[in-house]
Structures are given as structure tokens and as C-alpha cells.
Amino acid sequence: MPTIVVDVMPKAELLDPQGKAVAGAFARLGVDEFAGVRIGKRFELAVDGDVTDEMLATAKRVAGDILSNSVIEDVVSIEVVE
Amino acid sequence: MTARIGVVTFPGSLDDGDAQRAIRIAGAEPVALWHGSHDLEGVDALVLPGGFSYGDYLRAGAIAALAPIMSEVTDAAGRGMPVLGICNGFQMLVEAHLLPGGLIRNAHQQFIRRDQRLRVESTSTAWTGDFEPGQEIVVPLKNADGGYVASEAELDRLEGEGRVAFRYVGVNPNGSLRDIAGIANERGNVVGLMPHPEHATEPGFGPDTAAAMRSGVDGLPFFTSAIAAVVAAAA
Numbered sequence: 001m002p003t004i005v006v007d008v009m010p011k012a013e014l015l016d017p018q019g020k021a022v023a024g025a026f027a028r029l030g031v032d033e034f035a036g037v038r039i040g041k042r043f044e045l046a047v048d049g050d051v052t053d054e055m056l057a058t059a060k061r062v063a064g065d066i067l068s069n070s071v072i073e074d075v076v077s078i079e080v081v082e
Numbered sequence: 083m084t085a086r087i088g089v090v091t092f093p094g095s096l097d098d099g100d101a102q103r104a105i106r107i108a109g110a111e112p113v114a115l116w117h118g119s120h121d122l123e124g125v126d127a128l129v130l131p132g133g134f135s136y137g138d139y140l141r142a143g144a145i146a147a148l149a150p151i152m153s154e155v156t157d158a159a160g161r162g163m164p165v166l167g168i169c170n171g172f173q174m175l176v177e178a179h180l181l182p183g184g185l186i187r188n189a190h191q192q193f194i195r196r197d198q199r200l201r202v203e204s205t206s207t208a209w210t211g212d213f214e215p216g217q218e219i220v221v222p223l224k225n226a227d228g229g230y231v232a233s234e235a236e237l238d239r240l241e242g243e244g245r246v247a248f249r250y251v252g253v254n255p256n257g258s259l260r261d262i263a264g265i266a267n268e269r270g271n272v273v274g275l276m277p278h279p280e281h282a283t284e285p286g287f288g289p290d291t292a293a294a295m296r297s298g299v300d301g302l303p304f305f306t307s308a309i310a311a312v313v314a315a316a317a
Contacts (some may be wrong), residue, residue: 014186017257071232
């Protein structure tokens with residue numbers, strides 16, 4: 001069954017306190033390879049049958065209107081996973 | 083006339099009862115409204131109370147902003163009805179695009195509860211007319227997602243138009259940009275803030291003051307201001 005996957009991330013210029021907390025945990029584990037951590041959201045929209053252009057257009061609309069808040073977040077990708 | 087002020091209860095609202103009580107103490111009639119209804123029952127003003135509506139799933143206030151009654155709330159706000167969003171209510175107002183900006187997780191990642199000092203930056207809104215310009219007040223603050231953010235351009239516009247209604251004084255508890263605690267819309271009828279004026283309206287139940295424990299009632303002028311605005315509009 002195909003799934004439309006929508007990825008949403010906090011805007012790059014805004015503080016991401018959750019990512020910062022995970023980066024702090026990395027430091028306590030002795031993991032120092034990474035310059036930073038940011039936490040986003042993944043939405044999986046289940047589809048019965050084939051994904052149509054209309055469905056993708058609707059997914060794009062809800063991604064912008066509901067799944068993300070453009071003041072604080074960006075929709076970084078919308079893709080179909082079979 | 084006795085002003086009738088509605089308080090909308092959502093699944094997960096916590097402070098609807100205290101908001102109704104504050105309205106009663108201020109001298110108006112509180113009217114309990116339900117999120118699933120499309121009926122504002124003829125109220126003169128509205129309060130969207132604090133809490134964790136719909137578990138704050140997705141984003142704080144995001145699902146509540148799509149509740150049935152919000153279409154009537156939006157229409158009423160557009161007509162100039164005084165609307166106050168407190169904490170989760172403020173989050174609903176930004177998610178419903180009735181106020182600009184957004185609210186993100188507190189900078190230190192923790193839920194915070196403290197009696198917070200604020201400065202009243204604007205007395206030309208429907209909810210702040212009974213304050214003195216620059217007056218400092220203390221009301222409770224309690225939230226996890228209270229960091230106010232907006233673009234630099236939006237922040238400049240808010241400041242330029244005098245729409246920053248309240249600013250944190252002493253401590254910025256959550257990383258809000260430019261210490262913003264509350265804002266108003268262009269017309270001044272819609273106000274949102276993270277701190278809780280409804281918890282500081284009755285002696286014995288408010289923040290401590292120099293005079294006596296729990297005697298702080300600095301939240302009362304929010305409600306008396308709205309009553310005055312409603313009465314003036316009806317005259």
C-alpha cells in the first residue's frame with residue numbers, strides 16, 4: 001500500500017530546544033562527531049490504491065495548512081513510498 | 083447592562099473554570115461555550131482559556147484552531163468583538179491566524195510555573211484599557227510551549243504599530259523574542275498572552291505581594307477593561 005510521506009522541520013534560524021537536548025546527551029555519551037541535532041516530524045498518509053496527482057496536490061495543501069506552521073516550520077519533502 | 087463574556091471549553095481545557103470565575107469577579111456574566119458548537123450564544127466578548135486542548139497534538143493549539151466554534155470566533159473577531167487568548171488560547175489564536183507569529187517549546191525545554199512580572203506596553207487594546215501605560219503587574223505563568231517567535235520583519239511591525247501588549251520584566255522565562263509576553267491584532271480587539279491573568283483576580287488566590295500572601299489581583303483589569311469596552315460599544 002503506497003504512503004505519502006511528509007517531512008516537517010523547525011525553521012533553521014529558530015532555536016530547536018529538543019535537538020539541543022539530544023546534542024547534550026550525545027556529549028554525555030562521548031559522541032562528538034556531529035555539529036548539531038535538529039528534530040522534525042514525519043507524517044505518513046496512507047493511501048488505498050494508486051496515488052493520484054489530485055491526492056498529491058491535497059497532501060501538499062494539508063502539509064502547508066495543517067501539518068506545518070509556516071511561521072515556525074518548513075515542509076522539507078513530500079514523497080511517495082511504495 | 084451586564085456584559086456577557088463567553089469562555090470556550092475544548093477537550094483538555096484546564097482554566098475555563100477560573101476564567102469564568104474571573105469574569106464573574108470583574109462584574110460580568112460568564113457564559114460557558116463548547117468547542118463542538120457553532121453557537122456563541124450572543125456573548126459580547128470571548129475568552130479562549132489555557133490548558134492542553136486535544137493533548138496539544140501536532141502543535142500547541144493547532145487542532146483546537148480547527149474546532150467547529152473557531153469559525154464563529156474568527157467571524158466575531160473580524161467584527162471587532164473583544165477576544166482574549168490565554169496560554170493555550172494564545173496558541174490557538176496564532177494557529178488560527180488571528181494573531182501573527184508562533185509559540186515554540188520553552189528555550190530550556192522545561193515546563194515552567196512562576197509568578198511572572200510583566201510590563202503593560204499597550205493600553206489601547208480592548209483588554210488593557212484599565213491599566214496605566216508602562217504599569218508593571220505580576221500574574222502566574224505556567225507553560226511548556228511559551229517561546230514567542232516571529233520573523234524580524236513581523237517583530238518590527240508589531241513594535242512599530244504598538245501591538246506588543248505585554249513584555250516579560252526581570253526574567254525572560256521561555257526565550258520569547260524581544261521578551262514578548264503578549265500581542266494584539268491591528269484593531270486591538272484580539273489579544274493573546276502566555277501568562278494567566280485569570281489566576282490573579284481574587285484576594286487569597288493570587289500571587290504573593292509585599293502586602294500579603296496570595297493577595298495579588300493584577301489580572302482583574304484585563305476583564306474590567308473588556309467590560310468597559312463592551313459597555314462603551316453598546317452605548
